[in-house]
Amino acid sequence: MIREEGHIGLLEATVLVYAVLSAKLFMQAPGFLIDIGGPAAWQVALVMTAAGLVLLLPIGALARRFPGQGLAEIAEEAAGPYLGSLFSLYVIAWLFTTLANSLRNFTEVYIGTILPNTPPSVLTLVALVCMGYASYRGLESLGRATQVMLPVILAGIVLVLVFSMPRIQLSRLYPFWGHGLIDTVTGGIYYAGLAAEAVVVLALAYSLRDAKNIRKAAMLGVALFGLLSALTCAVLVMVFGAPDAAQQPFPLFNLSQLVYLGRFFQRTEALMVMFWFFNVAVRLAVLFHALVVTFTGMLRLPYHRPIIFPMAVLLFATSLLPEDSLVVLRLMRDWLTPSGLGIFFVPILLLALALIRGKGVRSHAA
Amino acid sequence: MKRWQWLKDLLDPAAGSAGQLFTLGDRGDKPAVETTGPTLLADAQVRAEGLLTHIDNLLEAKDQGAKALEKAGDLSANLDENLERLKKIFRMPANKDLIIRELQIATQPPTRAVVCFMEGLTDKIVINEHILQPLMLLAHLDHHVDGEGEAGRTQFSIDTLIQRLLPGHQTTEKYDMAAIAESLLAGDTVLFFENVSTAVSVETKAPPGRSVGEPKVEQVVQGAQDAFVEAWRVNVALVRRRLKDPRVVTEILTVGRVSKNYVGMMYIDGIANPKLIEEARRRIEAIDVDVVNGAGVLEQYIEDSPSSMLPGLLTTERPDRTAAYLSEGNVALLADNAPTALILPVTFWGLLQTAEDYALRWPFGAFIRYIRFAALLITVLVPALYIAVVNYHHEMIPTELMLFVASSRENVPLPALLELILMDLTFELIRESGTRIPSLIGPTVGLVASLVLGQAAVEAKLISPLMVLIVAVTGLASFAIPHYVTSYGIRAWRFLVLAGAAVMGFYGLAAVLFLMVVYVSGLRSFGVPFLTPLAPMRTRSADATGRGPLYRMEMRPSYARPLDKQRQQEIVRTWDPLAPEPEERAGSGTKKGGKS
Numbered sequence: 006m007i008r009e010e011g012h013i014g015l016l017e018a019t020v021l022v023y024a025v026l027s028a029k030l031f032m033q034a035p036g037f038l039i040d041i042g043g044p045a046a047w048q049v050a051l052v053m054t055a056a057g058l059v060l061l062l063p064i065g066a067l068a069r070r071f072p073g074q075g076l077a078e079i080a081e082e083a084a085g086p087y088l089g090s091l092f093s094l095y096v097i098a099w100l101f102t103t104l105a106n107s108l109r110n111f112t113e114v115y116i117g118t119i120l121p122n123t124p125p126s127v128l129t130l131v132a133l134v135c136m137g138y139a140s141y142r143g144l145e146s147l148g149r150a151t152q153v154m155l156p157v158i159l160a161g162i163v164l165v166l167v168f169s170m171p172r173i174q175l176s177r178l179y180p181f182w183g184h185g186l187i188d189t190v191t192g193g194i195y196y197a198g199l200a201a202e203a204v205v206v207l208a209l210a211y212s213l214r215d216a217k218n219i220r221k222a223a224m225l226g227v228a229l230f231g232l233l234s235a236l237t238c239a240v241l242v243m244v245f246g247a248p249d250a251a252q253q254p255f256p257l258f259n260l261s262q263l264v265y266l267g268r269f270f271q272r273t274e275a276l277m278v279m280f281w282f283f284n285v286a287v288r289l290a291v292l293f294h295a296l297v298v299t300f301t302g303m304l305r306l307p308y309h310r311p312i313i314f315p316m317a318v319l320l321f322a323t324s325l326l327p328e329d330s331l332v333v334l335r336l337m338r339d340w341l342t343p344s345g346l347g348i349f350f351v352p353i354l355l356l357a358l359a360l361i362r363g364k365g366v367r368s369h370a371a
Numbered sequence: 372m373k374r375w376q377w378l379k380d381l382l383d384p385a386a387g388s389a390g391q392l393f394t395l396g397d398r399g400d401k402p403a404v405e406t407t408g409p410t411l412l413a414d415a416q417v418r419a420e421g422l423l424t425h426i427d428n429l430l431e432a433k434d435q436g437a438k439a440l441e442k443a444g445d446l447s448a449n450l451d452e453n454l455e456r457l458k459k460i461f462r463m464p465a466n467k468d469l470i471i472r473e474l475q476i477a478t479q480p481p482t483r484a485v486v487c488f489m490e491g492l493t494d495k496i497v498i499n500e501h502i503l504q505p506l507m508l509l510a511h512l513d514h515h516v517d518g519e520g521e522a523g524r525t526q527f528s529i530d531t532l533i534q535r536l537l538p539g540h541q542t543t544e545k546y547d548m549a550a551i552a553e554s555l556l557a558g559d560t561v562l563f564f565e566n567v568s569t570a571v572s573v574e575t576k577a578p579p580g581r582s583v584g585e586p587k588v589e590q591v592v593q594g595a596q597d598a599f600v601e602a603w604r605v606n607v608a609l610v611r612r613r614l615k616d617p618r619v620v621t622e623i624l625t626v627g628r629v630s631k632n633y634v635g636m637m638y639i640d641g642i643a644n645p646k647l648i649e650e651a652r653r654r655i656e657a658i659d660v661d662v663v664n665g666a667g668v669l670e671q672y673i674e675d676s677p678s679s680m681l682p683g684l685l686t687t688e689r690p691d692r693t694a695a696y697l698s699e700g701n702v703a704l705l706a707d708n709a710p711t712a713l714i715l716p717v718t719f720w721g722l723l724q725t726a727e728d729y730a731l732r733w734p735f736g737a738f739i740r741y742i743r744f745a746a747l748l749i750t751v752l753v754p755a756l757y758i759a760v761v762n763y764h765h766e767m768i769p770t771e772l773m774l775f776v777a778s779s780r781e782n783v784p785l786p787a788l789l790e791l792i793l794m795d796l797t798f799e800l801i802r803e804s805g806t807r808i809p810s811l812i813g814p815t816v817g818l819v820a821s822l823v824l825g826q827a828a829v830e831a832k833l834i835s836p837l838m839v840l841i842v843a844v845t846g847l848a849s850f851a852i853p854h855y856v857t858s859y860g861i862r863a864w865r866f867l868v869l870a871g872a873a874v875m876g877f878y879g880l881a882a883v884l885f886l887m888v889v890y891v892s893g894l895r896s897f898g899v900p901f902l903t904p905l906a907p908m909r910t911r912s913a914d915a916t917g918r919g920p921l922y923r924m925e926m927r928p929s930y931a932r933p934l935d936k937q938r939q940q941e942i943v944r945t946w947d948p949l950a951p952e953p954e955e956r957a958g959s960g961t962k963k964g965g966k967s
Contacts, residue, residue: 143893145893149906152908153906279877
């Protein structure tokens with residue numbers, strides 16, 4: 006494959022991984038965590054982060070063995086053309102479904118919050134244009150753009166949490182261990198799939214100048230996401246109480262609606278939703294780009310740009326398939342998040358195969 | 372038959388008059404060879420004559436060594452032949468600009484010679500006093516000019532002529548008609564001699580031009596008040612007087628087949644990156660067009676993304692700014708006939724800076740940069756935010772303000788968007804006409820604009836007062852963007868963002884902004900990412916959105932990859948009792964450039 010997208014550094018890669026994951030905080034992810042962990046949802050978030058970090062460890066070793074290559078190329082070299090293609094196909098299928106689901110969920114959130122009268126297809130189309138254009142411009146542009154937008158992306162969460170300070174009650178965090186340590190730990194591991202999208206960094210590994218940075222970027226991105234997830238869960242619980250917080254359809258949005266800092270500064274949710282758009286658009290764009298380049302790599306096509314339009318059309322059609330937002334949520338919670346755990350095992354299995362088959366840089370050097 | 376001709380012409384007007392109307396079109400008939408042939412034939416003849424003479428000269432010189440071969444051009448030893456070719460090349464006698472003056476050099480016996488120069492481009496006094504006078508009056512004073520002549524005779528030679536009779540400060544021998552034509556067009560005076568296949572060019576340039584004036588666009592309160600003019604050599608001198616370093620290099624490149632415009636490429640050898648210099652040279656030499664008229668046109672031929680809304684090079688009319696950029700490792704292009712320099716590479720932040728930022732103490736310098744950045748955000752966002760809030764997100768506005776907005780719009784029949792677009796377009800119209808209008812009637816336009824369009828539109832209840840305020844604030848903010856071309860781009864963006872907000876409120880606004888940021892993040896200026904040092908992040912010597920104290924800006928900005936990264940010592944204010952010892956500062960880890 007001909008890569009003419011330039012390069013990204015550690016900072017850009019970290020920011021990309023973080024933005025891919027953190028967009029879930031505006032959706033229903035904190036609700037899932039609070040549902041399973043109760044007042045100890047923040048502990049679930051920390052366990053989830055720790056599990057994600059452990060599962061991501063082999064990424065670095067794998068990337069160092071195959072420097073300058075993307076996931077599809079690594080899979081093919083490490084596992085051979087047939088098995089490798091199966092691995093790529095699994096990742097592609099998961100990315101495609103996740104992306105279609107995210108797209109629809111994103112549309113539903115906007116319809117449910119600030120644009121109730123806009124047809125869903127129009128919102129989806131706008132998001133698709135953003136994704137497609139970002140992928141067309143390449144990863145370098147996207148990485149840099151995300152870095153520029155990072156303050157806004159962070160402000161979208163941090164400001165809401167800070168402005169909610171007057172409403173928090175520490176006592177709502179009790180009982181401290183929530184539904185019990187076992188529930189917390191098993192819930193955390195179950196939801197580790199929420200961080201599985203960090204594996205996309207491997208799909209984009211071809212663009213990183215230094216293979217060593219891949220693991221660092223994935224780790225830092227997941228850690229930052231975990232930290233903010235824990236904070237968000239804690240604040241939500243402290244403001245609404247665990248049972249109510251778990252019932253909120255758009256927890257962070259509902260939190261932002263409560264912001265009241267004097268008569269002039271209130272009802273900031275529309276502004277916050279605008280900030281969140283940047284985060285969600287980056288998430289969709291990165292996942293879409295990873296999907297397109299993995300697909301291109303698997304089929305050994307020379308350029309990724311011709312794939313953008315057909316893939317966007319397929320995604321558009323697929324995203325409109327679920328009947329309503331409840332189906333979308335159920336798909337996400339019960340199917341896509343658990344299957345994300347399987348995505349963690351792709352690099353692990355590829356590394357094992359590469360070691361067994363003696364593929365990669367080290368074996369060549371020997 | 373004639374009796375009915377008038378009726379025929381009346382019914383078919385083309386039949387009577389079409390044949391007499393002048394047109395450049397050929398009405399379907401290809402032009403006859405007789406009309407196009409002579410010009411092409413004459414050109415070919417001149418080229419062929421030159422080629423044959425060149426071959427003759429080469430054959431003659433082949434046994435006389437390498438130097439003779441070098442001097443073997445396409446000039447004939449016959450003066451009349453040379454003159455004839457020169458006249459054909461310059462389209463004489465139709466062309467009256469080339470002046471040909473025949474004379475006899477006062478040698479013994481006299482030597483026939485011809486002096487040629489272009490009217491209007493040359494200094495007549497120099498020609499009279501330093502060329503014609505010595506040749507016609509003084510040559511006979513020294514009968515032994517070459518020391519070898521017979522008694523009472525003067526043997527004519529080019530070397531003697533140049534060394535003893537032509538006091539011009541730049542005198543060069545020419546062997547080719549093409550070089551002679553170029554020299555004449557540049558304003559030099561060329562001399563041809565009988566029986567000599569070498570011409571002599573004397574520097575007599577005096578093209579019309581104005582004197583150095585004040586900057587028109589980049590005015591400052593504190594700082595130098597001189598600006599570039601159309602003569603590129605003057606511009607080079609203005610820069611050079613600020614950089615008295617022998618490493619400052621001015622290369623001369625020529626662009627345009629017809630315009631043959633000089634472009635002076637300035638850089639500091641040892642600081643500027645050779646890859647950057649080579650790339651600039653490569654792009655300029657690749658320009659193969661008829662006319663490159665000024666810096667604005669040159670810019671479009673060499674920038675990375677000519678269809679971008681933001682410029683890929685920095686244009687400045689200030690010599691001090693050019694000198695500062697050169698000292699940081701950038702390259703400056705000074706095109707002839709352009710009162711601006713092109714600086715490359717440039718970053719987005721450079722387009723928001725002025726020369727004055729450094730003339731003020733750093734807190735103020737940084738402050739005005741932040742103000743300018745805020746102005747950029749206001750220009751792009753305020754109209755769109757207003758439309759999004761008024762049309763889609765009323766709940767954001769506190770109740771009292773919402774009531775005020777509603778009451779101010781109560782009597783206005785137009786929707787807010789139309790109101791804004793009308794006002795914005797009117798504003799752009801005033802701005803454009805204000806730029807083009809003669810300065811004498813400029814104040815009238817200002818009066819009409821402020822009275823008729825502001826007050827009258829509000830009183831007629833076509834526009835709400837709040838809208839006038841928003842358009843005025845936006846317009847004011849757009850004037851705070853110092854770079855002229857950038858402010859064009861930013862103003863165009865404003866309409867895009869407005870379109871997004873008008874269609875889908877904050878969602879559309881955010882989508883357009885996202886696309887813009889992705890777009891700008893991918894732009895490059897001579898290979899340098901446009902948003903550096905923000906993205907990609909370069910913490911050392913960052914001098915972008917703000918600026919630190921000058922004495923702490925030890926490193927040159929890294930984006931141009933200068934060869935010599937350090938521009939000043941770590942401790943500059945050595946006399947300051949509070950200045951830390953060098954080791955102490957190094958130990959504290961503050962060896963950084965200016966902060967942003």
